[in-house]
Amino acid sequence: MAKTVIVYFSGYGHTKQIAEAAAQATGAELVEVDAQGDVAEAGWAALDAADAIIFGAPTYMGSVPWQFKKFADATSKKWFTRAWQDKVFGGFTNSASLNGDKQVTLIFLQTLASQQGGIWVSLGLAPANTKGATRSDINNLGGSVGALVQSPADASVDEIPSGDVETVKLYAARVAEIATRLHG
Numbered sequence: 001m002a003k004t005v006i007v008y009f010s011g012y013g014h015t016k017q018i019a020e021a022a023a024q025a026t027g028a029e030l031v032e033v034d035a036q037g038d039v040a041e042a043g044w045a046a047l048d049a050a051d052a053i054i055f056g057a058p059t060y061m062g063s064v065p066w067q068f069k070k071f072a073d074a075t076s077k078k079w080f081t082r083a084w085q086d087k088v089f090g091g092f093t094n095s096a097s098l099n100g101d102k103q104v105t106l107i108f109l110q111t112l113a114s115q116q117g118g119i120w121v122s123l124g125l126a127p128a129n130t131k132g133a134t135r136s137d138i139n140n141l142g143g144s145v146g147a148l149v150q151s152p153a154d155a156s157v158d159e160i161p162s163g164d165v166e167t168v169k170l171y172a173a174r175v176a177e178i179a180t181r182l183h184g
């Protein structure tokens with residue numbers, strides 16, 4: 001089974017809750033980007049050893065929070081040595097609005113993976129977009145590049161729509177499974 005790491009930033013706990021649910025469902029290891037935008041040495045070691053890396057970030061002001069960008073810039077050390085070349089990558093974002101410019105964040109995550117020479121995994125789940133669709137359905141937000149989550153602005157971390165959380169779990173499993181096929 002491939003080693004999968006979910007590296008995430010969460011300012012107010014919602015993205016953390018989603019990352020933890022995905023890790024629990026897939027056995028992935030969690031690495032946190034802290035409030036200063038730093039990752040502990042053990043976290044960097046886990047990322048280096050990973051076959052698959054899943055980025056998780058909330059959308060703040062239409063893109064990743066500065067802490068995640070600081071982490072992204074710090075990965076330039078890996079870029080110089082091609083240390084993350086051919087790893088499998090995925091990404092998810094969470095924000096308060098149904099749209100909220102989440103796609104900008106996803107494209108940022110996809111671009112970061114591509115800069116590192118990684119293999120990006122699409123969501124691979126059909127959208128639930130009929131009249132009868134509900135927020136409990138898988139991929140009700142209709143993503144394709146990666147997984148999308150909406151945490152309503154007044155929702156606690158326990159009130160994130162279940163369909164979105166399930167979508168991230170299924171996506172994390174897909175990323176891990178593809179990494180296993182590629183890397184064993």
Ligand SMILES: Cc1cc2nc3c(=O)[nH]c(=O)nc-3n(C[C@H](O)[C@H](O)[C@H](O)COP(=O)(O)O)c2cc1C
Binds near residue numbers: 011059151153
């Ligand atoms: C500084 C800031 C900027 C935000 N910008 C957006 C935004 O552009 N779009 C959106 O839908 N929600 C936005 N939000 C809402 C957050 O994405 C949302 O509350 C999310 O659940 C926070 O995740 P977290 O608890 O992991 O930090 C913003 C929140 C903050 C604090």
